[in-house]
Amino acid sequence: MDLFDYMKETTLENESPLASRMRPTTLEEVVGQEHIIGKDKLLYRAIKADKLGSVIFYGPPGTGKTTLAKVIANTTSARFTQLNATTAGKKDMEEVVKEAQQHLGMYGKKTILFVDEIHRFNKGQQDYLLPFVEDGTLVLIGATTENPYFEVNGALLSRSIIFELKSLEKKDIRKLLDRAVTDPVKGLGSYHAEVSEEALDFLADLAGGDARAALNAIELGILTTERSADGKIHVDLETAQECIQKRVVRYDKTGDQHYDTISAFIKSMRGSDPDAAVYYLAKMLYAGEDIKFISRRIMICAAEDVGMADPQALVVATAAAQAIERIGMPEAQIILSEAVTYVATAPKSNTACEAIFAAMASVKKKKTSVPAHLQDAHYKGSSKLGHGVGYLYAHDYPEHYVKQQYLPDEIKDEVFYHPTDIGYEKQAGERLRRLRTREE
Numbered sequence: 001m002d003l004f005d006y007m008k009e010t011t012l013e014n015e016s017p018l019a020s021r022m023r024p025t026t027l028e029e030v031v032g033q034e035h036i037i038g039k040d041k042l043l044y045r046a047i048k049a050d051k052l053g054s055v056i057f058y059g060p061p062g063t064g065k066t067t068l069a070k071v072i073a074n075t076t077s078a079r080f081t082q083l084n085a086t087t088a089g090k091k092d093m094e095e096v097v098k099e100a101q102q103h104l105g106m107y108g109k110k111t112i113l114f115v116d117e118i119h120r121f122n123k124g125q126q127d128y129l130l131p132f133v134e135d136g137t138l139v140l141i142g143a144t145t146e147n148p149y150f151e152v153n154g155a156l157l158s159r160s161i162i163f164e165l166k167s168l169e170k171k172d173i174r175k176l177l178d179r180a181v182t183d184p185v186k187g188l189g190s191y192h193a194e195v196s197e198e199a200l201d202f203l204a205d206l207a208g209g210d211a212r213a214a215l216n217a218i219e220l221g222i223l224t225t226e227r228s229a230d231g232k233i234h235v236d237l238e239t240a241q242e243c244i245q246k247r248v249v250r251y252d253k254t255g256d257q258h259y260d261t262i263s264a265f266i267k268s269m270r271g272s273d274p275d276a277a278v279y280y281l282a283k284m285l286y287a288g289e290d291i292k293f294i295s296r297r298i299m300i301c302a303a304e305d306v307g308m309a310d311p312q313a314l315v316v317a318t319a320a321a322q323a324i325e326r327i328g329m330p331e332a333q334i335i336l337s338e339a340v341t342y343v344a345t346a347p348k349s350n351t352a353c354e355a356i357f358a359a360m361a362s363v364k365k366k367k368t369s370v371p372a373h374l375q376d377a378h379y380k381g382s383s384k385l386g387h388g389v390g391y392l393y394a395h396d397y398p399e400h401y402v403k404q405q406y407l408p409d410e411i412k413d414e415v416f417y418h419p420t421d422i423g424y425e426k427q428a429g430e431r432l433r434r435l436r437t438r439e440e
Contacts, residue, residue, distance in 0.1 A: 018219035019212045021186045023067050025074045031211075032172040033064055036163045036255065043068075043163055050076050054133055055141040055155070056118070057149045062210030065143035068165075069114040072141065078110040083361050085120035093128055100137050118142035119151035128152035133159055147259075167209025173312055174204040177218055178212050193222045193233040199240035217243040224286030258289075266297060270305040274344035281340050291332050295321035298339050302346075309349035309423035316342045347423030355417040362416070368408035401435045419425075 024030045027047060030037060037044045046052045052072060057065040071313075073080040081096055100111035113129075117123065132138045133156065140160060142149060148162055168176075177200050180187040195218065207214035221235045221243045228234055262282055268276035284294055299317040306313035320339035324332035377388025392402045405412055419429030 017216065018180055018188065019215040022176070022215060023070055025045070027071055027075075030064060030071065031175050032168040033068075033165055034326065035166070037068070047072055047075055048080070052076070052112070052141075054138075054156075054160040055154060056142045056144065056160050056162045057165060058146075058148050058162060060145050060167050060209065062207075062212035062214075063165040063212070064165060065165055066116060069116075069141050069143060072112065073114070076112060078112045078139065080112045080114070082114035082116065085115055085117045085125075088115075088121075090125070090128070093125065095288060097132050097137065100132070104137055109204050110136065113138045113139045114143070116143050117145075117380075119144040119146040119148070123153065126156055130155050130159075151266055168207075168211055169209070170201075170204045173209070173211060174200060177204060177214055180215055180218055181222075188219065188222050191222055191233055192322045193225075193235055195221070195235040196237060199235050202237055202240045203243070203328040206263045221336060238274045262297060265294075266301055269298070269301045269340060269344045270348065272344055272348065274341045277344045278337055279338060285329075285333050285336075291324050291329065291336065292321070294336060295324055295339070298336070298343060302343050304353045305348055305350055306343055307349045307352040308419065308425040308428060309347035311424060313343050313346045346424075347418045349422050349425050351418055351420060353424065360415045361413060362411055366410055368410045371405055371408060373404070376407065399435065401438075403436075403438075403439065 027037060027044060035041070037047075043055075057068060059065060064426050069082070079100070081098060082101070096111075096113060100113070103109045103111055115129075118126075121289055129138065129140065131154065133140050139155070141153065142148070142156075142160070147215040149203060177195075181189065181193060181195050181200075183189045199221070200218075203214050203217050207217070217240065218235075221239050222233055223422060225233050227237055261283055263285065265280035268274075268280060281294065285291070295317070299314065299321055302313040302317040322336050323335045327335065372386045373388060375382070375387040376384060377391070382388060386395055392404050394400050394402050396402070409416060419432060421426050421429065
């Protein structure tokens with residue numbers, strides 16, 4: 001390295017963002033994630049022993065996926081290289097494989113390949129890596145914010161260990177902030193800033209487990225605050241609030257956060273908690289979720305979980321779905337809120353759901369025939385075949401009901417619908433039981 005290269009590297013290092021400068025280089029410096037890098041855990045032992053196989057690091061932004069990869073790079077005797085899936089093309093991958101093969105063949109040295117945002121590799125790119133991971137040319141470390149079971153090639157997954165990183169706890173973020181403010185080499189210690197306890201606690205809380213967001217905020221606060229008359233930089237709560245103007249909603253419409261949020265939304269309506277249901281509705285709307293997708297889930301919940309306890313729930317949900325298509329946002333949020341609160345507060349019954357599943361199971365299990373008296377009697381010659389003969393027309397009898405067999409002979413005694421004593425279904429069930437036991 002000549003003088004100009006050294007000056008360039010030094011300048012870039014000094015001017016790089018705080019979050020990058022503060023990135024740990026050893027396992028001992030890593031904060032949080034004790035569930036996977038505690039001293040008795042597999043990942044800790046594998047890194048320390050330099051015996052790491054292919055792994056996938058999965059978790060929200062700012063939780064340490066790239067940090068762990070850098071720690072491995074600093075501790076392994078293997079050759080370490082990396083690609084970013086958002087920018088790497090086929091030629092980049094071919095070059096990495098070629099160099100890995102050369103180092104393995106000439107020096108017997110393995111290559112660890114770190115692929116950041118591996119979920120952005122398409123199937124073809126992931127398939128290209130597979131044989132080289134399989135034969136040991138490459139040890140793969142993938143990092144992704146998306147659920148790898150949805151986004152990563154199953155063959156690659158089967159050859160990797162998946163480690164899920166959790167959002168950092170508030171105490172972990174606070175520890176990182178304290179370190180950043182006081183560290184004179186990699187942090188902002190040379191500024192001798194005084195950051196109030198309230199400001200540090202606020203940033204640690206509002207970062208939502210994202211270390212990068214917290215470090216970016218404290219850096220912005222210190223670098224943009226003028227020195228006071230005493231010559232010091234004072235960062236108070238008000239300054240901290242300006243640095244993070246609102247909490248980032250963790251939600252990706254194509255990833256597992258999407259599935260987690262919609263799952264919580266449905267379960268809150270099913271569980272008769274309108275407050276939680278409206279909260280998850282707001283979270284989806286804030287993140288830009290398709291309002292038609294939301295309305296479909298409300299209709300399904302109205303049929304599946306409210307059902308016969310309040311048949312009007314499906315009517316309300318369907319009307320809401322039609323209304324939002326005609327009106328659009330932002331007013332659609334009010335319509336959706338009405339539908340959500342109606343479904344959430346409605347009495348619940350899943351008997352309609354259970355009935356169709358039980359009937360479907362019976363259909364699959366046993367072959368049946370429609371009873372002759374229920375068969376179509378309108379075509380020529382049907383009566384000679386006995387079709388429709390003996391059918392009793394319900395409207396000719398009291399209460400428009402008459403006892404007769406409707407189920408096929410093969411399953412004539414089966415019962416699929418079991419009404420509950422909840423809401424409207426109690427009334428419907430009582431009428432059904434009364435009619436079935438009525439003397440003709």
